[in-house]
Amino acid sequence: MARMPSAERRRQLTEAAIRAMTRDGVTRTTTRSIAAEAGVSLSVFHYCFDSKQALLESVIEAITAHYISVVREAIRPKPTLRETVRAGFEAYWDHVSAQPGEHMLTYELTQYALRRPGFEHLARRQYELYGETYAELLRQLRDTMDLKLTVPVPVLARYLAAMTDGLTLNVLVLGDREAASDLLDLVTEHVLALVDA
Known part of the structure; x- marks a missing residue:
């Protein structure tokens, strides 16, 4: 070896x-x-x-890193803000479509951590990491496109994390990818409404 x-x-x-x-x-x-x-x-x-906790934390961070890299690349400025925001959501969604088992694993890790005494902090860290990831992406978008958001970045980051988390689980369960695309369009419009033009 x-x-x-x-x-x-x-x-x-x-x-x-x-x-x-x-x-x-x-x-x-x-x-x-x-x-x-x-x-x-x-x-x-x-x-x-x-420890198993150290391994699980590493797994959670790696899975998040898998999709953040594709989203970060996707939100490089496009001709319009709408195209840029939608490209970020589309990149995330493409990752879910390509790696559904990996995304199912994130939910299993959450439940596993919440049901094991002493592991609860891993579930909390998982969701904090989602919020931190969105905050980082929002700051990147704000700074590269010189945007002013009408809500604080941490609030919008938690909203986006909760929205994509729920949408991902919904599609993994129901399998309705067309409905997911429509919902991503709706969320894109909502994010655009939170930008002070």
Whole structure:
């Protein structure tokens, strides 16, 4: 087994955990199955992660990073603000469509953390991370397009996190992607209404 920097090994194990948990579920995924998925020994796993909580936090952060990178790229300024905002939502939605199992895993992680004493902070961190992610994207949009929002960034960020969270779950359950597109158009219009032109 080739030596690899610790941070890179953690990323490798985190991605293996995401694949294993998406396939087998959180409760059925073991440290042994994650190590096997990554092609490393169990001792390497335990060297990189000292607890299940540390692993789950890394998984939550990695999944969020997967879609934030595509959204960040998508919200580079377009000819109109409407096109820019809609492109961001579309990029997120494309990620949900391409990786539904990964998004289902986020809900499973939330429930898992809320039902395990001592793990509740992971669910809280997950949703704080969603809000922080939207706040970062809103600031990027505000600064690159010189916008003035009529509500504070943290408030709008939490609204957008709650809206996309609910919409994602709704479509994962009902499978109505056309309705999701219509709702994203509606949310785009609502966001535009919160910009002081």
